[in-house]
Amino acid sequence: MNAEQALKGQRIPVQRWGVNELRESPIEWGNIKEPEKTTRKRKKKLLAHQKDALKNVSKGFKKADRGKLIMACRTGKTLTSLKIAEEIVPENGNILFLVPSISLLSQALREWSFETDRGQRNFAVCSDTKVGEKGNIEGINPYDLAFPTTDHNILAQNLKQKAHGRTNIFSTYHSIEIVAKAQELGAPQFDLVICDEAHRTTGVEKEGF
Numbered sequence: 001m002n003a004e005q006a007l008k009g010q011r012i013p014v015q016r017w018g019v020n021e022l023r024e025s026p027i028e029w030g031n032i033k034e035p036e037k038t039t040r041k042r043k044k045k046l047l048a049h050q051k052d053a054l055k056n057v058s059k060g061f062k063k064a065d066r067g068k069l070i071m072a073c074r075t076g077k078t079l080t081s082l083k084i085a086e087e088i089v090p091e092n093g094n095i096l097f098l099v100p101s102i103s104l105l106s107q108a109l110r111e112w113s114f115e116t117d118r119g120q121r122n123f124a125v126c127s128d129t130k131v132g133e134k135g136n137i138e139g140i141n142p143y144d145l146a147f148p149t150t151d152h153n154i155l156a157q158n159l160k161q162k163a164h165g166r167t168n169i170f171s172t173y174h175s176i177e178i179v180a181k182a183q184e185l186g187a188p189q190f191d192l193v194i195c196d197e198a199h200r201t202t203g204v205e206k207e208g209f
Contacts, residue, residue, distance in 0.1 A: 043115055044076075053080050091118070095194070096179065097194045109168075121166075125155060126171070126175050159188060169190075
C-alpha cells in the first residue's frame with residue numbers, strides 16, 4: 001500500500017512494471033541465465049486473413065476517407081491496424097488510436113511498440129479517473145502505461161517537436177478532450193484516426209434504445 005501511494009503524484013514520470021508486463025515484453029526470458037545473450041522475440045507476421053484485411057482497407061481508402069474494418073475477437077486486429085497504418089500513413093505522419101479503456105490502450109501501445117519495424121514515437125493520453133468499459137473502474141493506473149500524459153500543454157509541446165518517424169497517440173475516448181485541447185494549442189492534424197470498438201462512439205447506452 002505504501003509503494004502504491006508513493007507512485008502517485010510524482011514530479012518525475014514513473015512507470016510501473018509488474019509480472020504481466022515482463023511476461024508480455026519482447027524479451028526471450030528463457031535466455032536470462034546468460035544476460036549478454038538475451039534476445040528479442042521474433043516479430044509476428046501477418047496471416048492470410050490479416051493480409052486480406054490490409055489489402056481491402058488500402059483499396060477502400062483510395063475511394064473514401066473513412067471505413068469500417070470488422071474482425072472477430074482474437075484475430076489480430078491490433079497487429080493488422082499497425083500494418084495498415086504503416087501502409088497508408090507517411091513516414092512523418094500522425095496517428096490517433098482511440099480505445100474505450102485504459103487496459104486496451106496499454107495493450108495496443110505495447111503491441112505497436114514491439115511489432116513495428118519503422119521509426120516512431122508514442123504517447124499515451126489518459127485521465128486519472130481510470131474509467132473502463134461501460135463505466136467500470138479499472139485496476140490500472142496511468143503510471144502502468146508507457147509514455148503517459150494527462151496534460152494537454154505537455155502533449156502539445158511534445159507534438160510540436162520534430163519526430164524521426166511516425167507519431168502515434170493512444171487515447172481513451174474518455175480522455176479525447178486532452179487531445180482536442182492540444183490541437184487547439186497547435187498540435188498537428190492526424191493523417192489517420194483508428195477507433196477501436198467504434199460502436200462505443202455512438203452514444204450513451206440506455207435501456208429502450
